[in-house]
Amino acid sequence: MTLGERLAHPWLTVRVQIALGVIFIAAALPKIVDPPSFAHMIYNYRILPGPLVNITALMLPWVELIAGVALVFGLWRRSSTAIIGALLAIFIAGISLNLLRDNPIDCGCFDVSAAGKTAAERFHDMRMVILRDIGMLLMVGQIFWATRIEGLETGKRID
């Protein structure tokens, strides 16, 4: 079995799907519970115009939640994976931009309460978050790869 075949194996794909879906569900819930705190987190990124801060804080967690649930249950796999991949790319870009701008922020990924960290701790966390998000992007890539191979083998459209 080649590396490509191993990577596209359904055993692996199902587990990656569930893991990625659960991560996004877990990330969405605290934000849904406390939208004002998440709006504050988004504001701290300083990349969205003022009028878009609240609307993003309200909508984004639900997109994460629904895409995560879809992935866990294997529904619309490619579409929900594409959404999650796009979100990860946006998160990486937002955090990288703030690293470049020397603006220490809490990522607000899984916890929306102000952690009271120092600037140095925040910069360290931001670098770790970028690495973590890149890892999740690799998971997204695996799902795309596996569903593509699956489609080629079966000749069917893949959800």
Next chain:
Amino acid sequence: MDFRRYLLEAGTIVAAAVVCASVANLTAGRERKLAFVADYPNALIVPNRAPRPQPVVTSTASDGAETLSAGTLVPLEAQEPGVVADAAPPLPSVTQTTAAPVIAAPRVPAAAKPAARATDEEILRRFPVRDDVPYVEISGDDAEWLYHQEILFLDARRTNVYDEGHIAGARNFAVWESDIDQKVAALMNEGFDQRKPIVIYCSGGECEDSHMLSQKLWGVFFNNALVYKDGFPDWKRRGNPVRTGGRP
């Protein structure tokens, strides 16, 4: 045509999210609700992390209570750390922040705490109306002095944090909660003299909620917002009156 199909599915997920978010927000309680659109003037301005400048000192003034108004702007280049002469208040100084220019008000020496309440004229002489800047930053000493003058204090932190402990008498004006505009309107409707100082605080440090609230108040012509920069942690450290629960 798979691409169109995937696009339709992704659009459906986003549409479902919009519906869920709208329903959740409309049915949320006061503390969890957000205005769908709110204006944050500094949303794209990155905070300046440069060290805060030291206040300028003077050796000429003899009475800190009467000499300097908070209205004098001193260029940053002109500021140098120095030694404060006895009973001499530092000059007002411009500090760099994320928002509009900020002017630090002259510090009132702790010894200047009055036995009796100052008159409105005295308070206004010390903290004059500023319609050119949204707020003036004040020290803990100033905040204590103003507290003794029964000046209005507003707490800009979240309601759950306010409930855990706030400056006794301070009102809850959680700037990130959806009813903040109603609270500001209610303050206007109370017939509150909009020239009188209002002290606004949050959690000190990098907290900007108090600055944000003062911008809102300035927008409706409350022209004497004083931001207690070191906020509630400093107030507690000084052993000043604190209250828990939802009542001021």
